Amino acid sequence: MTDTPVTDAHDDIDEDRRNFIHIVTGMAAAGGVAVIAWPLIDQMNPAADTKAASSLDVDISKVPEGGEIRVLIGGQPFFIRHRTQAEIASARNANTQSLRDPQTDEERLVPTPDGAYNPAILVTSGVCTHLGCVPVGPAQGNVGDYGGWYCACHGSHYDTSGRIRKGPAPSNLPVPDYRYVSDTVINISL
Amino acid sequence: MSGHESTYEPKTGFEKWLDTRLPLPRLVHDSFVDFPTPKNLNYWYTFGGILSIFLVIQIVTGIVLAMHYTADVDHAFASVERIMRDVPYGWLLRYVHANGASFFFLAVYVHMFRGLYYGSYKAPREVLWILGCIIFLLMVATAFLGYMLPWGQMSLHGANVIVNLFGAIPLVGEGIKTWLLGGPSIGNATLQRFFSLHYLLPFVIAGVVILHVWALHVPGNNNPTGVEVKDTRKDTVPFHPYYTVKDGFAIVVFLLIFAAFVFYMPNVLGHADNYVEADPLVTPAHIVPEWYLLPFYAILRAITFDIGPIDAKLLGVIAMFAAIAVLFVVPWLDTSRVKSMRYRPVARQFFFGFVAACLLLGWVGASNPDDPIIPLGSDKLVVEYSDENGLAAARTFEVYDEAAAFRDGLGEEAGASMAVQKAPAFTFLHLGQILTLYYFAYFLVILPLLGLRERPDEEPDSIHKSVLAREPSAGTPIAQPAE
Amino acid sequence: MTRSKLILAALAGLVIAGSASAAGGAKHPHGPEGGFPFEGPFGRFEDESVQRGYQVYREVCASCHSMKLMHYRNLGEPGGPFYDPEYPNANDNPLVKAFAAQDEILSSQPNDVGDYEYRPARPSDPFKSPYPNDAAARAANGGALPPDLSVITKARHGGADYIYDLMLGYPDPGEISDDGEIEFREDYHGTLTQAPGQYYNPYMEGDTIPAWEGDPRHAPPGGFLAMAPQLMDGRVTYMDGTEATKEQMAYDVAQFLAWAGEPKQTNRKSAGLAVMAYLLIFAGLLWFSYKRIWRNVSH
Numbered sequence: 001m002t003d004t005p006v007t008d009a010h011d012d013i014d015e016d017r018r019n020f021i022h023i024v025t026g027m028a029a030a031g032g033v034a035v036i037a038w039p040l041i042d043q044m045n046p047a048a049d050t051k052a053a054s055s056l057d058v059d060i061s062k063v064p065e066g067g068e069i070r071v072l073i074g075g076q077p078f079f080i081r082h083r084t085q086a087e088i089a090s091a092r093n094a095n096t097q098s099l100r101d102p103q104t105d106e107e108r109l110v111p112t113p114d115g116a117y118n119p120a121i122l123v124t125s126g127v128c129t130h131l132g133c134v135p136v137g138p139a140q141g142n143v144g145d146y147g148g149w150y151c152a153c154h155g156s157h158y159d160t161s162g163r164i165r166k167g168p169a170p171s172n173l174p175v176p177d178y179r180y181v182s183d184t185v186i187n188i189s190l
Numbered sequence: 191m192s193g194h195e196s197t198y199e200p201k202t203g204f205e206k207w208l209d210t211r212l213p214l215p216r217l218v219h220d221s222f223v224d225f226p227t228p229k230n231l232n233y234w235y236t237f238g239g240i241l242s243i244f245l246v247i248q249i250v251t252g253i254v255l256a257m258h259y260t261a262d263v264d265h266a267f268a269s270v271e272r273i274m275r276d277v278p279y280g281w282l283l284r285y286v287h288a289n290g291a292s293f294f295f296l297a298v299y300v301h302m303f304r305g306l307y308y309g310s311y312k313a314p315r316e317v318l319w320i321l322g323c324i325i326f327l328l329m330v331a332t333a334f335l336g337y338m339l340p341w342g343q344m345s346l347h348g349a350n351v352i353v354n355l356f357g358a359i360p361l362v363g364e365g366i367k368t369w370l371l372g373g374p375s376i377g378n379a380t381l382q383r384f385f386s387l388h389y390l391l392p393f394v395i396a397g398v399v400i401l402h403v404w405a406l407h408v409p410g411n412n413n414p415t416g417v418e419v420k421d422t423r424k425d426t427v428p429f430h431p432y433y434t435v436k437d438g439f440a441i442v443v444f445l446l447i448f449a450a451f452v453f454y455m456p457n458v459l460g461h462a463d464n465y466v467e468a469d470p471l472v473t474p475a476h477i478v479p480e481w482y483l484l485p486f487y488a489i490l491r492a493i494t495f496d497i498g499p500i501d502a503k504l505l506g507v508i509a510m511f512a513a514i515a516v517l518f519v520v521p522w523l524d525t526s527r528v529k530s531m532r533y534r535p536v537a538r539q540f541f542f543g544f545v546a547a548c549l550l551l552g553w554v555g556a557s558n559p560d561d562p563i564i565p566l567g568s569d570k571l572v573v574e575y576s577d578e579n580g581l582a583a584a585r586t587f588e589v590y591d592e593a594a595a596f597r598d599g600l601g602e603e604a605g606a607s608m609a610v611q612k613a614p615a616f617t618f619l620h621l622g623q624i625l626t627l628y629y630f631a632y633f634l635v636i637l638p639l640l641g642l643r644e645r646p647d648e649e650p651d652s653i654h655k656s657v658l659a660r661e662p663s664a665g666t667p668i669a670q671p672a673e
Numbered sequence: 674m675t676r677s678k679l680i681l682a683a684l685a686g687l688v689i690a691g692s693a694s695a696a697g698g699a700k701h702p703h704g705p706e707g708g709f710p711f712e713g714p715f716g717r718f719e720d721e722s723v724q725r726g727y728q729v730y731r732e733v734c735a736s737c738h739s740m741k742l743m744h745y746r747n748l749g750e751p752g753g754p755f756y757d758p759e760y761p762n763a764n765d766n767p768l769v770k771a772f773a774a775q776d777e778i779l780s781s782q783p784n785d786v787g788d789y790e791y792r793p794a795r796p797s798d799p800f801k802s803p804y805p806n807d808a809a810a811r812a813a814n815g816g817a818l819p820p821d822l823s824v825i826t827k828a829r830h831g832g833a834d835y836i837y838d839l840m841l842g843y844p845d846p847g848e849i850s851d852d853g854e855i856e857f858r859e860d861y862h863g864t865l866t867q868a869p870g871q872y873y874n875p876y877m878e879g880d881t882i883p884a885w886e887g888d889p890r891h892a893p894p895g896g897f898l899a900m901a902p903q904l905m906d907g908r909v910t911y912m913d914g915t916e917a918t919k920e921q922m923a924y925d926v927a928q929f930l931a932w933a934g935e936p937k938q939t940n941r942k943s944a945g946l947a948v949m950a951y952l953l954i955f956a957g958l959l960w961f962s963y964k965r966i967w968r969n970v971s972h
Binding site (some may be wrong): 274427435463 | 887952
């Protein structure tokens with residue numbers, strides 16, 4: 001029975017054991033807080049219904065030649081463009097070595113079920129790689145200096161293969177994960 | 191205690207620099223590290239810490255749930271189930287939030303009973319007590335608002351009953367009701383404003399909690415003896431690590447019980463009806479509030495009689511609000527000079543009676559008021575018919591066969607019908623009325639009179655001496671488990 | 674303080690009493706003998722039974738009852754009856770795709786000319802509803818709305834036990850006369866008369882006194898519902914060859930609905946185990962820490 005809360009002598013005697021149990025307790029507390037934090041962080045990730053609604057079948061036979069259609073998947077725009085012979089030729093003839101993001105036109109296409117390529121149909125993301133604006137295209141009457149798309153926000157010009165040719169954008173319009181379900185239907189998924 | 195010298199010593203250059211500009215570390219150190227705390231606080235005193243943890247839990251999970259919830263009558267119910275099904279860990283967040291409300295109230299009731307028992311409301315802690323009452327009132331409001339959000343049957347019709355209470359106020363009642371609801375009945379406008387206020391009020395609570403802690407730290411903690419600290423060195427220990435670890439232990443034990451509910455019986459404290467989407471055309475058979483409001487609901491329903499010009503409905507509403515309002519004036523109703531009921535043998539018995547009354551009121555609130563607790567006699571059968579003169583007549587029977595024979599023996603023109611005559615009984619209503627009477631008598635009669643009449647036991651001279659006296663083998667340097 | 678403990682115990686008792694309050698005049702459901710495998714802290718769903726239950730729902734219940742909160746993908750998600758580790762994304766699970774494709778649902782997107790067309794459902798779609806809206810459902814069911822079954826086990830006292838007992842609780846057709854009269858001779862004495870389109874069930878919440886010819890102080894428990902008895906032996910032909918007795922179907926569909934009511938139930942229970950273990954250890958550590966710190970202070 002002592003009057004003072006804790007005497008220094010006892011502190012010294014029990015220093016090691018006391019430290020040990022307190023350190024373990026402190027670590028358990030810190031570990032617990034870290035684990036509790038995870039559900040609070042993870043809940044902001046896409047929910048199951050959002051993830052489930054992340055693919056779409058598109059009928060490409062309805063895209064007019066020389067035009068494009070735009071679809072939204074999970075809120076993201078995608079371009080499906082039916083290119084003219086001239087546009088295909090211009091996409092193929094570009095000198096890929098001199099491009100900012102070198103890619104051949106064929107690398108930006110996906111084979112149909114029979115293994116061939118359908119160069120008339122180009123599928124790209126509809127989000128400018130600069131700062132996320134949606135470029136204008138044939139439907140808006142402005143295809144930029146290279147015949148593809150033009151991003152009016154900061155002046156990026158894309159060619160008929162969706163490759164960046166001029167302006168601030170750092171890379172080509174990405175090609176989404178898609179496949180030919182049949183000759184006329186493609187399935188795009190995020 | 192009040193005016194205790196700051197012991198904070200800034201060590202690093204940065205701490206010194208900050209201390210002359212924003213002495214926040216000094217405030218924290220003096221309030222939660224080196225704060226002199228009576229060394230005899232028992233586990234009933236850990237509920238303040240438990241409550242602050244639950245306030246944090248509710249605010250954090252609430253903010254997160256609001257990221258996924260949709261306050262729209264067409265989508266609210268489905269959005270809550272979407273949280274349960276699709277949002278990562280959404281089921282956990284929602285169950286923690288829903289059961290957290292229940293455990294928040296459980297803790298606050300223990301905290302309040304502790305204050306009543308040890309006289310923590312008495313001078314110089316009246317403001318501390320009143321701030322606590324305000325927090326409780328805000329908690330009730332927040333819980334009520336939040337209960338509407340899942341948009342189940344209980345959400346809608348429970349809220350409807352409570353809002354209709356305001357309609358009982360003379361002259362302005364209907365106007366207030368319409369103003370609260372934003373229309374003639376509960377609708378989308380109501381849901382949206384309830385959501386907004388449900389988000390706001392917890393932050394108001396947090397603000398009042400800061401005042402509550404401030405008001406605590408001016409006079410310092412009360413303690414089970416009710417004797418104020420005389421010698422800081424002998425009577426107190428620094429808050430940290432002594433009470434951080436003790437509160438911490440109690441918090442974890444409480445969380446253990448909480449986790450058992452969250453993970454293994456998450457819906458036990460709720461109502462099945464609230465998993466049925468709200469339908470304004472059908473009121474569920476048994477409208478009851480959440481368990482933590484049942485005692486007040488019982489008081490509301492106990493008033494079934496008019497007094498003078500005031501009708502029963504308004505009187506019930508007044509009684510229910512008075513049951514909370516009376517808490518605000520307890521510091522002036524209790525006339526005893528002795529704080530702790532440890533030294534008030536008679537008051538202690540009345541206090542335990544009061545706790546029992548509150549628990550029983552909860553039981554009454556959950557039950558149908560007309561159901562018998564103790565039946566006095568058995569139900570009888572009454573055959574009503576019109577006699578040969580065409581006058582209404584009735585005969586009472588004990589046995590069904592006799593009643594049926596009599597009824598069938600009457601001619602068709604008698605138009606006989608059989609009904610049950612309920613036997614007189616001691617019902618939940620009667621119990622509720624007795625308990626309501628005791629509830630108010632405790633505050634308004636017993637506490638004022640007893641303080642003047644009672645002869646209290648002798649109080650110890652100091653906290654330190656009281657501890658010595660309770661020590662079974664004084665002199666051994668072994669800590670005793672707290673009571 | 675033993676008194677304090679008494680108060681706590683009483684409080685706990687009150688909480689339990691309050692929650693179990695007022696079951697009305699219906700018979701208390703007990704469920705199948707031996708209970709369901711998902712009950713208790715360590716209980717888990719029996720996948721085969723949930724799968725069969727889905728078949729019962731589809732072939733029997735789904736013609737009247739919607740499950741608007743359920744999606745086909747839920748069947749193949751972790752914890753779901755058709756979950757296959759080979760297809761972590763339930764959208765790719767061929768069984769789930771096949772179940773979805775069997776149902777034609779009205780597209781929520783207009784076609785090129787602005788009309789809404791029927792199309793085969795995809796795994797991300799909600800279960801097909803039997804009626805386009807509540808009014809149509811009422812009209813087709815004599816004015817009674819068949820409740821949505823998504824969370825029915827959470828919305829009824831007794832949960833899966835209630836479903837099981839309700840399904841099997843109807844009196845035998847042989848006990849009912851052509852006029853809808855049911856004779857009671859044992860626990861109750863009298864005659865209960867079913868109105869046309871109404872079916873007596875002791876587990877249904879309700880009131881039998883108005884239809885009861887007998888002592889009104891001892892009327893049988895339960896009430897009437899607009900759903901005729903649905904399960905009779907052999908009503909479905911189970912894909913896995915299990916014999917479809919009505920007890921088996923009630924057991925399976927009750928378990929399916931218990932899963933559908935809370936698909937994350939299994940996650941919850943296993944997470945709970947870890948949390949409880951952690952809290953126990955942490956409480957122990959704190960206790961020792963507490964004893965060390967207070968060892969020289971009498972209090």
